[in-house]
Amino acid sequence: MSTSDPGDRRPGPATGIEAISAAVLAMSRQLEVSEVLQTIVSSARELLGADYAALGVPDDHGGFAQFVVDGISEDQWKAIGPLPRQHGILAVMLREATPQRLGDVQQHPRFGGWPRAHPNLGDFLGVPVLHGDEVLGALFLANDSDSCVDGRCAFTDRDEALLRLLAAHAAIALTNARLYERSRELTIAEERARIARELHDAVSQKLFSLRLTAQAAATLVDRAPGRARAELAQVAELAAEATDELRAVVVELHPAGLDEDGLVATLRSQAEVLNRAHSAHVTFACHHAHPLPSAQEEALLRVAQEALHNALRHAGADTVRMDLAGGDGEGGAHGRGAVLRVADDGRGFDPDAVRRAGRHLGLVSMRDRARAVGGTLHITSAPGRGTVVEMVVPGG
Structure with missing residues (x-):
């Protein structure tokens, strides 16, 4: 009141x-x-x-x-x-x-x-x-x-x-x-559903495998110690992978506050944490970016998260580079608006084939987020040639 x-x-x-x-x-x-x-x-x-x-x-x-x-x-x-x-x-x-x-x-x-x-x-x-x-x-x-x-x-x-x-x-x-406000509520609900799917598809499956492997090791301790040691080594590896998967999910669930830290600091933090959590080399660079309306900053953050997720979880990338630049499309680095670019050297995919098969890899969600703030999304990819996701938001 x-x-x-x-x-x-x-x-x-x-x-x-x-x-x-x-x-x-x-x-x-x-x-x-x-x-x-x-x-x-x-x-x-x-x-x-x-x-x-x-x-x-x-x-x-x-x-x-x-x-x-x-x-x-x-x-x-x-x-x-x-x-x-x-x-x-x-x-x-x-x-x-x-x-x-x-x-x-x-x-x-x-x-x-x-x-x-x-x-x-x-x-x-x-x-x-x-x-x-x-x-x-x-x-x-x-x-x-x-x-x-x-x-x-x-x-x-x-x-x-x-x-x-x-x-x-x-x-x-x-x-x-x-x-x-209703659209924000729907977005939050969608994020929760996505996190639930991530936990089920990745972490829970890893934990299930870990449990089975541990049980196998227990049965081999007395009659085949060598095989038991191999199984225990596999347990340690699965536990490490599950920890990494869970850490990545938690990072996406609790990103640094945009209101307090701003988009640049939030993206940099995301890249640093993911770089520690995954074997891939994740980097972030910023070029003359300036503060944007909160709705645009949130959309850029969520698109960046989705693109990073795809590169690290689906593409098997060794390197992922994320760049944020000020500028309005062709307007130059000192223009208004912003350009976000996430590029990886992963296995890539055929966008047309993915669309025909009904698999989206979050592409629809990213496009919807870009469109909701007056921006555009461009995805360039081919099998064996990595993927580039570029989102452009206009200046006010």
Whole structure:
């Protein structure tokens, strides 16, 4: 829950297309739902010069899944207590999906009171946030009751028109944010499924072989000590391989945080750990790279991980080289955007044959990740000639 202290002065109303444009741009820059909600509320309050602003997102149980306010201090918000229920004027907006402009909200027949610590609201302006026929939330502004004069509403027709316009853009921003979060959830689910497959296909099979070999060694200790020693040597080798496989899986499951370390440091760490975990020589080089939007950096990281995984697990590569360069395709090393290149000297493959056979080696996933951030993916490979995976993301 985000709040802000109204301070000693009520913000003045903003006017003109520039103010509306600024509010809409502020909303469009956010991707997290909570950040979008707070930006909507803060923009509405500033745009119309209100004392208070709030936006409630209803749940399916008569309450609110989220309720964001602006103009109330953190201490005030804590003193108010639990989130409100869908009653009173809020219920009217949500169920009738119609704007409400009132000179004194306390005089409305549906007014049901509020907690003792709640601000004493007077004039009120609220609009539903609609996406088609779906009511996404209720956005409202209010002023302290001391600003009301003889029950006359301080909010005008123009104010209502501005708030309705802002609510229309808010619906788009909120819908996009929800889609973004759902796509992230799906990506996480896909990663978990992939990790589960890796554990089953690689580590569990290695452990099963290790168990059988150990059992064979135990039966040979007395009657064939020489063969038993050979079997025990095989046990040690299988255990080492299983350790390497598990380490590689864990590295992919818990990469260094992009937010804290950035893409360059994360890729370098990945290369260093994989170089220690595998017999192949894994290197990383960076050329004039610069920070990118978080979605692009995450996509580049995941494509790099998939390409490294294919080179080390499927291609039998002796060397794997990963390069990250700044530049927008042909735009040069100092341009915007980035180019990621992962090249190996493994056995390679025929991309057309792989596609016809229905085997993907993560190629579909990599292309989808590149496309989702406006980038492109190019894969060059042939049997016996290694593989090159190149991903290009454009500059902003």
